[in-house]
Amino acid sequence: MEKSYQTRILAVALALATLAVCILAGLNFSREGDFDMPTDGVLWSETANGLVALHVPADSPAQRAGIREDDVLVAANDHPTPRLAQLERQIFHTGSWGHATYSIVRRVRGSAVPARLDAQVILEPTDRSINQGLRLIALVYLLIGLYVLFRRWTAPKATHFYIFCLTSCVLYACKSSGQFDGLDWTFYWGNIVAGALQPALFLHFAVTFGEGISKLRRTVVSTALYLPGLLIAALQVVAIEVFSATENLRHRLDEIGIGYLALYYVIAAVVFYMRYRRSDQPLERQQLKWLSRGTLLSVIPFTLFYVIPYLSELPVPSPVLKAAGLTLVFLPLTFAWAIVRYRLMDTDLIFKRGVTYTLATAALVGVYFAVVGLSAEIAHTRLPSLKIWGLVAVIVATALIFDPIKTAIQGRLDRVFDRKRYDYRETLIEFSRGLSSETDLAALAQSIVERLSQTLLVARVAVFLAPVGEDSQGPQLAAAHGLTPGEIARILENAPNAGFLRFDAEHHHEENGHIFLEKPEDARTLVEKDRSLAATLDMHYFLPCRVADRRTGRARAIAVIGLGRTQDDDFLSSEDMEFLESLAGYIGIAIQNAQLFRSLETKITEFERLKEFNENIVESIKVGIFTLDLEDRIESWNAEMEVMYALSRGEALGRSITEVFPASFVEAFERSKTESGTHHLSKVRLQMLAGETRTANIAIAPLLTRDFVSVGRIVLVDDITGRVELEAQLTQAEKLSSIGLLAAGVAHEVNTPLAVISSYTQMLRKQTSDDPRLSMVLDKITQQTFRASEIVNGLLNFSRKTSSEFVPVDMNAVLKETVALLEHQFRTAKVTVQADLAATLPCVDGSQGKLQQVVLNLMLNAKDAMADSTTPHLTVATRATDTHVLLSISDKGSGIDPAHLHKIYDPFFTTKNAPREGQHKGTGLGLAVSYGIVQEHGGKIRVDSAVGQGTTFHLEFPISGLQQTVDASSRGYAGEQQTEKIAHA
Numbered sequence: 001m002e003k004s005y006q007t008r009i010l011a012v013a014l015a016l017a018t019l020a021v022c023i024l025a026g027l028n029f030s031r032e033g034d035f036d037m038p039t040d041g042v043l044w045s046e047t048a049n050g051l052v053a054l055h056v057p058a059d060s061p062a063q064r065a066g067i068r069e070d071d072v073l074v075a076a077n078d079h080p081t082p083r084l085a086q087l088e089r090q091i092f093h094t095g096s097w098g099h100a101t102y103s104i105v106r107r108v109r110g111s112a113v114p115a116r117l118d119a120q121v122i123l124e125p126t127d128r129s130i131n132q133g134l135r136l137i138a139l140v141y142l143l144i145g146l147y148v149l150f151r152r153w154t155a156p157k158a159t160h161f162y163i164f165c166l167t168s169c170v171l172y173a174c175k176s177s178g179q180f181d182g183l184d185w186t187f188y189w190g191n192i193v194a195g196a197l198q199p200a201l202f203l204h205f206a207v208t209f210g211e212g213i214s215k216l217r218r219t220v221v222s223t224a225l226y227l228p229g230l231l232i233a234a235l236q237v238v239a240i241e242v243f244s245a246t247e248n249l250r251h252r253l254d255e256i257g258i259g260y261l262a263l264y265y266v267i268a269a270v271v272f273y274m275r276y277r278r279s280d281q282p283l284e285r286q287q288l289k290w291l292s293r294g295t296l297l298s299v300i301p302f303t304l305f306y307v308i309p310y311l312s313e314l315p316v317p318s319p320v321l322k323a324a325g326l327t328l329v330f331l332p333l334t335f336a337w338a339i340v341r342y343r344l345m346d347t348d349l350i351f352k353r354g355v356t357y358t359l360a361t362a363a364l365v366g367v368y369f370a371v372v373g374l375s376a377e378i379a380h381t382r383l384p385s386l387k388i389w390g391l392v393a394v395i396v397a398t399a400l401i402f403d404p405i406k407t408a409i410q411g412r413l414d415r416v417f418d419r420k421r422y423d424y425r426e427t428l429i430e431f432s433r434g435l436s437s438e439t440d441l442a443a444l445a446q447s448i449v450e451r452l453s454q455t456l457l458v459a460r461v462a463v464f465l466a467p468v469g470e471d472s473q474g475p476q477l478a479a480a481h482g483l484t485p486g487e488i489a490r491i492l493e494n495a496p497n498a499g500f501l502r503f504d505a506e507h508h509h510e511e512n513g514h515i516f517l518e519k520p521e522d523a524r525t526l527v528e529k530d531r532s533l534a535a536t537l538d539m540h541y542f543l544p545c546r547v548a549d550r551r552t553g554r555a556r557a558i559a560v561i562g563l564g565r566t567q568d569d570d571f572l573s574s575e576d577m578e579f580l581e582s583l584a585g586y587i588g589i590a591i592q593n594a595q596l597f598r599s600l601e602t603k604i605t606e607f608e609r610l611k612e613f614n615e616n617i618v619e620s621i622k623v624g625i626f627t628l629d630l631e632d633r634i635e636s637w638n639a640e641m642e643v644m645y646a647l648s649r650g651e652a653l654g655r656s657i658t659e660v661f662p663a664s665f666v667e668a669f670e671r672s673k674t675e676s677g678t679h680h681l682s683k684v685r686l687q688m689l690a691g692e693t694r695t696a697n698i699a700i701a702p703l704l705t706r707d708f709v710s711v712g713r714i715v716l717v718d719d720i721t722g723r724v725e726l727e728a729q730l731t732q733a734e735k736l737s738s739i740g741l742l743a744a745g746v747a748h749e750v751n752t753p754l755a756v757i758s759s760y761t762q763m764l765r766k767q768t769s770d771d772p773r774l775s776m777v778l779d780k781i782t783q784q785t786f787r788a789s790e791i792v793n794g795l796l797n798f799s800r801k802t803s804s805e806f807v808p809v810d811m812n813a814v815l816k817e818t819v820a821l822l823e824h825q826f827r828t829a830k831v832t833v834q835a836d837l838a839a840t841l842p843c844v845d846g847s848q849g850k851l852q853q854v855v856l857n858l859m860l861n862a863k864d865a866m867a868d869s870t871t872p873h874l875t876v877a878t879r880a881t882d883t884h885v886l887l888s889i890s891d892k893g894s895g896i897d898p899a900h901l902h903k904i905y906d907p908f909f910t911t912k913n914a915p916r917e918g919q920h921k922g923t924g925l926g927l928a929v930s931y932g933i934v935q936e937h938g939g940k941i942r943v944d945s946a947v948g949q950g951t952t953f954h955l956e957f958p959i960s961g962l963q964q965t966v967d968a969s970s971r972g973y974a975g976e977q978q979t980e981k982i983a984h985a
Contacts, residue, residue: 196229199264435590445479460564545588624717865893
């Protein structure tokens with residue numbers, strides 16, 4: 001609390017002092033401008049005989065009037081002048097540009113009696129132009145002091161520096177105007193006090209700069225340094241106020257003050273240089289290097305060309321004196337850096353530019369006088385009509401060539417100060433221009449660190465990328481130079497959690513836009529975890545690369561560049577940092593471009609994958625798909641459409657729908673365009689280019705963008721020709737099933753009258769046994785009744801559901817019964833049946849009904865195959881081997897096309913789609929069902945066929961008893977095969 005109170009008091013005191021100094025400086029400038037102090041230009045010395053001329057400057061009013069050194073002034077304007085005060089009174093009374101009559105006594109060589117003469121002196125205003133330059137220095141001191149005070153209030157020696165700047169402002173801005181009233185005496189004594197304190201403050205800073213000096217030593221040294229200045233100020237007060245000092249005494253006191261000022265400046269420069277040689281701290285060494293250079297740059301010209309001539313009273317041209325006094329402006333500029341402690345923020349740059357402008361100004365003055373002299377000669381001799389306007393034109397032209405001269409000198413100094421770095425910077429500028437050409441982010445980051453290291457000679461460089469997206473982690477190391485693998489591993493682990501690498505709104509950094517860590521391992525401004533990472537990095541500069549964020553409208557850090565010291569263990573200069581800050585923008589844009597390019601490549605890859613996936617779906621789907629543009633031209637045509645329509649994609653694309661599809665489809669399509677939404681066309685018959693007719697369901701829907709803007713139509717063509725045929729076959733099978741049920745019912749009803757007819761016929765046979773002719777007729781009726789009954793019972797047995805229980809079955813009996821069942825159909829078709837049955841045939845295990853169904857299907861197919869034959873003949877044969885019963889059914893029909901042999905067992909495959917007279921339309925199920933039954937019985941079926949010669953089916957069944965040894969899985973496998981075939985259809 002006490003420290004805070006003291007700080008507030010100090011702040012108020014400094015504010016009041018600053019305000020007072022500004023007011024006094026303004027008043028002094030105003031009074032000096034309103035008052036001209038006349039002078040004769042002579043340095044007079046008071047003696048017993050009068051005022052003796054110690055020094056008469058060349059081209060002064062007295063010198064032009066003929067006054068020489070050692071002349072004695074006894075009267076001015078007929079008023080005696082035993083003291084300097086009487087002369088000054090007469091000078092002020094005469095005024096500037098007035099004529100004053102000086103009574104001079106001059107010694108004549110060779111004569112003992114001095115000569116007395118009068119000189120007419122035209123008084124001139126005192127030349128105070130040097131005061132304006134000194135006020136400029138005062139303004140620089142005040143501005144730098146305020147900048148340091150407001151920018152780094154808590155920095156070491158900030159208050160000391162500001163007091164020094166304020167004192168220097170009083171020293172250079174407050175000058176006596178010569179009126180010597182109350183306010184003018186304030187200016188005078190303020191200047192005296194400031195002159196006593198300012199050199200002591202400067203040397204005090206030089207001696208105590210940096211760390212390592214004890215508090216006791218600091219106190220002793222501070223006290224000793226201020227004593228000479230206080231003594232000089234006290235002498236001034238005593239000499240003027242007590243003893244009414246003569247002009248000689250005042251002049252000597254002024255010489256002491258100037259010598260004191262120069263001596264302290266020279267000692268400070270030496271102290272800075274010696275400490276620079278002994279310092280082992282990189283930052284302090286860099287500071288002291290520029291402090292010593294800046295001090296020497298100010299002190300040497302000031303001492304050589306101003307102080308020494310003033311003390312020795314040597315004649316020096318006035319422009320030289322003024323230029324030497326103005327070199328003091330470099331002192332506050334270099335001194336400012338020592339307080340700000342901010343990597344030589346401006347000292348080195350200002351130092352070089354100060355020299356540049358000084359040399360440029362000198363060159364400009366030379367050129368100016370040369371051009372003016374040349375133009376004056378031309379104006380007087382050749383162009384007398386130009387008069388004053390020619391001179392004005394020359395002045396303007398001279399001013400215009402100032403900038404090229406300054407630029408040329410700046411380039412030369414850059415090469416002198418930076419040597420190879422100048423070429424490196426030019427290379428780096430070219431590199432910054434080509435940054436955007438690199439699109440690979442990893443290669444770009446590595447290129448950045450390598451080029452920065454080569455250009456700035458920095459030992460350690462790293463690039464950290466800012467997190468992208470809400471779910472991303474913190475900054476990530478993208479590339480590094482000068483780091484060991486172990487350091488990189490630790491950085492990769494800890495960098496995402498580093499707070500000092502986050503240059504965003506939530507992690508505010510210094511206003512200068514980057515971080516400087518003098519000692520990374522002991523950075524007090526960082527938290528513990530960040531301090532550990534900073535120590536691992538061992539870097540001193542962290543510079544954000546910012547880009548504009550179009551969402552927020554503010555700049556955001558897209559990357560952070562970390563840099564260490566140079567290979568010579570020096571810190572970077574302010575010019576390096578200024579250049580890096582400019583380059584950071586280009587690097588940020590290049591990194592953003594690389595990230596956008598990577599994102600674009602990812603999206604393109606995803607888009608291509610998605611496009612390929614969608615195209616694969618469209619190409620693989622068993623539905624024809626094509627799209628039309630707004631002009632009804634085909635834009636896409638999938639593989640199914642190529643197969644279905646027998647038209648390649650290349651031939652279809654770009655053609656109008658009217659050129660490809662028949663008029664019936666085009667008319668339906670045009671009708672659909674008048675309706676909104678998806679339009680469905682059911683069972684549309686399309687005439688294919690190959691000549692066949694296909695049946696299809698067609699869906700027509702608008703093709704919309706994300707914004708629901710129609711860009712065309714999409715058409716789906718589902719070929720249902722096979723499905724329609726299957727439906728027809730299923731309908732026919734349903735009809736056959738119904739007819740079978742009806743036939744069973746009819747057969748059941750027919751059995752009753754047949755039984756009655758048979759009974760009555762047998763009764764009549766008994767009663768007419770004596771009549772052979774009638775008995776013969778009744779026997780035939782009875783036989784035919786039995787035969788009809790057998791046919792009806794066969795139909796009933798075939799229509800009944802048979803059980804899956806296997807029993808011994810005689811295949812000869814199955815064949816005979818089936819032939820008897822089909823006898824009428826064979827007779828109608830004029831088919832002769834030849835039975836070549838084995839006399840003794842072993843039984844097989846099976847279902848008699850299912851086996852009879854197989855034989856019935858094969859015989860009916862054989863009959864249909866011989867419909868065009870003139871001599872249809874069917875052969876049925878059986879024989880037995882040791883293990884199997886063999887059965888063959890042969891016909892002399894048309895045979896089977898070899899292209900169809902592999903499909904005859906497929907469900908619903910049939911060649912009887914358009915049956916001839918006497919044939920029935922096939923369902924495609926007979927052979928498929930027969931194949932499944934044979935497999936179920938553990939048998940085999942094969943076919944031999946030749947087109948035009950006939951077909952033979954060979955069936956093979958295990959003999960009864962051996963069948964029981966067959967694994968039960970055979971029956972299951974047979975059923976699975978049958979199911980698979982039906983499912984395949």
